[in-house]
Amino acid sequence: MLTNLGPTNLWTVRQTKLSTENGFPPPFLPSFPRRSLPKIAFKIWLQRQAINKTELLPDQSNGIAHSRLPPTTPSASSPPHHGSPVGPPLHLLRLRHPLRRRRRRRLLPVGVNWGSQTSHPLNPGIVVRLLNDNGISKVKLFDADSWTLSALRHTGMDVMVGIPNDQLYAMSSKYDNAKNWVRENVTRYVHDGSLAIRYVAVGNEPFLTSYNSSFLGTTLPSLKNIQRALEESGLGDRIKAVVPLNADVYDSASGVPSGGLFRSNIRDLMADVVDFLRSKNSPFMVNIYPFLSLHDNKHFPVDFAFFDGTGQPIVDGGRRYTNVFDANFDTLVYALKKIGAGDMEIVVGEVGWPTEGADNANVASAERFYRGFLKKMAGNEGTPMRPGKMEVYLFGLIDEDMKSVLPGNFERHWGLFTYDGRPKLEMDLTGTGKSRGLTAAKGVEYQDSQWCVMRPGVNDMSTFAGNIDYACSMADCTPLAYGGSCNGLGDVKANASYAFNIYFQTQDQDVRACDFQGLAMITTRNASRKGCLFPVQIVSAGERGAVAGLMAAVIAAAVSLLMMGL
Template sequence: MRLMKDPSAQSGVCYGRLGNGLPSPADVVSLCNRNNIRRMRIYEPDQLTLQALRGSNIEVMLGVPNTDLENVAVLFNAIRNIQTAISGAGLGNQIKVSTAIETGLTTDTSPPSNGRFKDDVLRFIEPIINFLVTNRVPLLVNLYPYFSVVDNPVIKLEYALFTSPEVVVNDIGRGYKNLFDAILDATYSALEKAGGSSLQIVVSESGWPSAGAGQLTSIDNARTYNNNLIQHVKGGSPKRPSGQIETYIFDLFDEDQKNPEVEKHFGLYSANMQPKYQISFN
């Protein structure tokens, strides 16, 4: 993960490439520049993409494909080895290494202050947390209120879309009007219980599909969620109210090679670079 230079640009995009007919990396960089997108997460070290980004003033979070990391049990050694190699190249102050986790690794998340890592996860996640604390590097978290609503239909849609007019969850003096904050703060609570109270979280993926799974996946819901998300992360959460929340919207383009069907429809743009709905990164 490359350290970010522009703290005012809190929202970026995830640039997945598992789609047919996607534009060239050079055209993608031009699209991002036209739309004030200053941060990008890419999932593999593709040379054409990296060349297009050179000199673009877009900050990059560079991923190592999951297939290159056999399982969570070896993840800590992989992170440590990559950071050692980067430091050996004299880039330790410019590039830091972290990893992305899913919120499904946590449990007891309601109310958020009860959040903790699942018992079978702790022995793998604690060394990673200690490494991140020592190196002062944030933890990356993929955070999707959409999937929480799918898994628990009792959750009101307005709570997930940042449109609730009132507090939905009260937790030791903190009021939660949206599910994003509740999931984020539950993860912070889990970190605190695992020795990571000093860590910051970067939301490395969040988004809403515009099709693929019934009425919940609509253009209107995707537009509402993503636009509200961009504005919301300019501030903090109830548990961490100071500062902003660095966040990457998934996905820049629809990726029609992915499965299941709903995974094909997270894009802000179609393959022809036309926006699927109006969205502003300002």
């Protein structure tokens, strides 16, 4: 999170946002009750069987397990739907590449982060079409999932793949691990020119103070090994290894950007990282979150988090700063300058604004932020120290209902799109004011139009708390909390209905998931109310893949039996 030293040090952004995007174990994710394990384990097994049996979805063979689930989250900013599919049905085994048939819309001045900490992933082919329909030509991933990378082939999009933090030890301890990773996750996709991988992100914010130095000893060796493997594969000139870093790696004691220095406990390490990156012509990648500056400091002036404010600017040596993004960025420029790297290229790996989960986390504020930020990017304004074009990736594409809420409930609501790919915001991604707005995902398939709600006539409240707690330990109830879109439901029975339904949907509408000791019932009447969406969950990519894989296996077995009979 961003912490500021006080009202006179408003630009300082010691960002300690907990990141779970790259496999670091989220400390306070609820543990799964024992009785839910068989269902979850079976779903994972089915998904893996489908992937292994489908040529389109090659399994990785590097021996290093993926640590995260793929993309979705219920967002109450989207209107109630009734579970009907949108567009023609898609077939898992033969997804059509949208760019082969459709003209790409105007390319944007920004890329986007495609996270995957969601309980029900959208099919990667659907997400790729969503990216294309919205003119997005650069995408940043947090892993190197084979299904996702296969879907991105032949699209012409610039791709950044990622190595999760929990794999840094393996990458640093043995060069062969890094070599194998590059072969399985980079070379196999780019050798024929079908996928344009531009960066390999080594870890994600590995120097966060919240990680208690867990990755200080493994990040730089991993970076060196991955870059070496890229070079030995003949890819070093066009694919660069980078380290996305949190803005808490630098600070200023003077209260102005020109005082920027790297954090004292990692100053020597940062100098070594920067020296290596510069020697390979690789950029410095940083994540900047103006929202967290505002969220974490009650004295922070609201206007300074946006780009249209009229408050008192910060003046530093003749340079005027009217927003915290510019001040933050230039603090890094000064920190680099002081170690002899003042001309180093900087890429903003993450920047965005959540739509619920806290004060100022709402649709109106998000639209205000993006309106100013995207206009700035389209105009190539840069910052006082670095005027001109910037390379930036918005965070994020789709809400993620499996993210840790340790930093705040807003962590699950950074998406430009809802869990099912519908726009949450009225915004112009081009920043020119000429765009028609965001385009929704096509081909999304929903589960049945049914909801799990509180049974009428139940008055015994003795088991309410325990059942609501259980539901919310297994599903995303953040919209019910303060700052959430469903916080105003007004009574405990309505809150219980929301909790019961979100658990029911997360469990794929299993009838056994709508009981709660007799408190709940299934209804076909839309339970959404008072601006609060009671979602119907999508048919996830994993489920569809499992069904397709099992059907293929059954058909193959039947054909074999028929042939044997003949």
